[in-house]
Amino acid sequence: MYETKTLGKKSTKLSITLHSISKGSLNDLDGYKLPAQVKKSDLFYVTMKFQNIGPLAMEPGGIFGLINAYNSDGDELETLSLFGSFAKCEGDTPHSLRAGSSYSDCRVYMAPKGQTLATIKFGHYDANYNRTEIKWKAASS
Known part of the structure; x- marks a missing residue:
């Protein structure tokens, strides 16, 4: 659970x-001009679910934290930013989120060929600027 400021x-x-992890394919990116590094990578789609469990409405854009993915050696994987609609990995952060409502966000991560995504971490700071991490073990498919 993450405590955040409301409106x-x-x-x-x-x-x-962590809602889901799925392995992607370079074929999924047909139509995108890809740098050489992406062509040498395995792709993973990570979907996170965010639910305001209350009691007040909030601005999801103000979430003060980062979602990172790591391989089994503990190395951080790079995020691939795609512009436009990408049906394999969609998400839409609303402007405001009332108590009881939720939304999903999907990100594309790149791992060197043959590596797997092992851990997802959400790192954030509390009101006293203490860093906390929420960690999930990944079982990618």
Whole structure:
């Protein structure tokens, strides 16, 4: 659980869960001009679910944290930013999120060929600037 500021600068709680991980294919990126590094990578689509468990409405764009993916050696994987619609990995962060509502966000990560995605971490800072991490073990498919 992650505590964040609401629209009125009071605290509310946000539940963050790893919804899914799936292995992608370079064929999924037909139509994109890809750098050589991407062509030498395995792709993974990571979908996270964010739910405002209340009690107040919030601005999801103000979530102060980062979602990172790591291989089995603990090396951070790079994120691939795609412009435009990408049906294999979609998500839409709303402007505001009332209590009880949720949304999903998907990100594309690149791993060197043959490596797997092993861990997802959401790192954030609390109101006292103490760093906390939420960690999920990944079982990619």
